Amino acid sequence: MFDTLTQRMTRIVKTLRGEARLTESNMQQMLREVRLALLEADVALPVVRAFIEAVKEKARGAEVIHSLTPGQALVGIVQRELAAVMGGADEGQASELRLTVAPPAIILMAGLQGAGKTTTVGKLAKRLREQKKKVLTVSVDVYRPAAIAQLKTVTEQASADFFPSNTDQMPVDIARAALDWAKRHYDDVLIVDTAGRLNIDAEMMAEITALHAALQPAETLFVVDAMLGQDAVNTAKAFNDALPLTGIVLTKLDGDARGGAALSVRHITGKPVKFVGVSEKLDGLEVFHPEGMANRILGQGDLLALAEQAQRGIDDAQAKQWVRKIKKGGAFDLDDFQAQLMQMKKMGGMAALLEKLPAQFQPASGQSNLDQAEKQMRRMSGIIHSMTAAERTQPELIKASRKRRIAAGAGVHVQEVNRLLAQFEQMRTMTKKLKGGNLARMTRGGFGGLAGMR
Known part of the structure; x- marks a missing residue:
């Protein structure tokens, strides 16, 4: 996500920071680089023009405080304007769903076929279930039987x-029946998955307009594929003209190295980007934070998104159970170690976590190191799964013959088993030192906080 733009912007930032003072000449040069970076990222031309003018105006009137160089001051202006283009601080609350209505709160999903609407419904349902909401989903796509089956599958996973619905029914009738069911069964949220088309047409717009009129949803979310680039902007504008959208969900940002659509759709439609899809998994949906995304584009990381991701991945019950065990004198064992690996996996793995860190904390060799780290985590998990329950709780039982059996079961060399046991012993030594305040801090930080201690 944003790989190309981030690389260009990071180079520009480094150049800016090297400037002793800000002049009209070097400012024009840097803004030219920024303009090219944005255009290469597929940001819409009107957005680029407005952005450059805003930065230019702010830079000319900016006072450079003593602690900053002029280059650093311009970097700050670029960061604030990037955030403003994508929504700014004023939309912090708007980025979350507004469901404070008489239940059930209705979420109407709109978008073209293939944009990822149905998967996004599943992701939203999972997110809301984690917030202890009772969620009902329904498909009014009577044109593709596979769409109804797909929604049933992802709903069950969430x-x-x-x-249930079928292709013999009218979309509005299905929606009204689902709403009646949701009311009678005290559902908190009803998510309606609408039909998509390969292209925008009058029939499609008339159908979804009728659905909106019949349901009066609390949220009308437009789901758009970020990989469409300029077409994403045009499609978003067409839907925004036809429907009173409340927000946008950008999908497939993990598959687009440019990410220009994220910088364009809010500016063009005036509606906030509420969520971004960052993987095909049901937990691959993140709240969109304009300031955090601006920081990420500039190579400064998105620590707020990282904290949210960690919080969602943490199993509080498991964390507290582990802390109670240690307090009572229980030994840290390989089951606990395995739980840490699973915690990292739930949080998206190494790549998903590291991409949100500032550039200086990311591995210099890039993706190859990340891929190696992911493979190592999977290998370690496989080794532990090859052990017996007794071996996991009493690692001292694991001698030469057992190591050979475990290695064969996991499909690795004995040296890999030795390496895992050495890492485990380091971790166990560390847990023995945990007393009072440290243990309380870990309880607040959650079980996942152990991941950074390896």
């Missing part, structure tokens, strides 16, 4: 309820 542990939400599914309202």
Whole structure:
């Protein structure tokens, strides 16, 4: 996500910081580089023009405080304007769903076929279930039977309820029946997955307009594929003209190295980007933070998104159970070590975590190191799975013959088993030193906080 733009912007930032003072000449040169970086990232031309003018105006009137160089001051202006283009601080609350209405709160999903609407419904349902909401989903796509089946599958995976429909029914009738069911069964949220087309057409717009009129949803979310680039902007504008959208969900940002659509759709439509899809998994949906995204583009990391991701991945019950065990004198064992690996996996793995860190904390060799780290985590998990329950709780049982059996079961060399046991012993030594305040801090930080201690 944003790889190309981030690389260009990071180079520009480094150049700016090397400037002793800000002049009209070097400012023009740097803004030219910024303009090219944005255009290469597929940001819409009107957005680029407005952005450059805003930065230019702010830079000319900016006072450079003593602690900053002029270059650093311009970097700050670029960061603030990037955030403003994508929504700014004023939309912090708007980025979350507004569901404070008489239940069920209705979320109407709109978008073209293939944009990822159905998967996004599943992701939203999972997110809301984690917030202890009772969720019902329904598909009014009567043109593709596979769409109804797909929604049923992802709804079950999200542990939400599914309202059945079929291709013989009218979309508005299905929606009204689902709403009636949701009211009678005290559902908190009803998510309506609408039909998509390969292209925008009058029939599609008339149908979704009728659905909106019948349901009066609390949220009308437009789901758009970020990989469409300029077409994403045009499509978003067409839907925004036809519907009173409340927000946008950008999908497939993990598959687009440019990410220009994220910088364009809010500016063009005036509606906030509420969520971004960052993987095909049901937990691959992140709240969109304009300031954090601006920081990430400039290579400064998105620590707020990282904290949210960590919080969602933490199993509080498991964390507290582990802390109670240690307090009572229980030994840290390989089951606990395995739980840490699973915690990292739930948080998206190494790549998903590291991409949100500032550039200086990311590995210099890039993706190859990340891939190696992911493979190592999977290998370690496989080794532990090859052990017996007794071996996991009493690692001292694991001698030469057992190591050979474990290695064969996991498909690795004995040296890999030795390496895992050495890492485990380091971790166990560390847990023995945890007393009072440190243990309380870990309880507040959650079980996942152990991941950084390896």
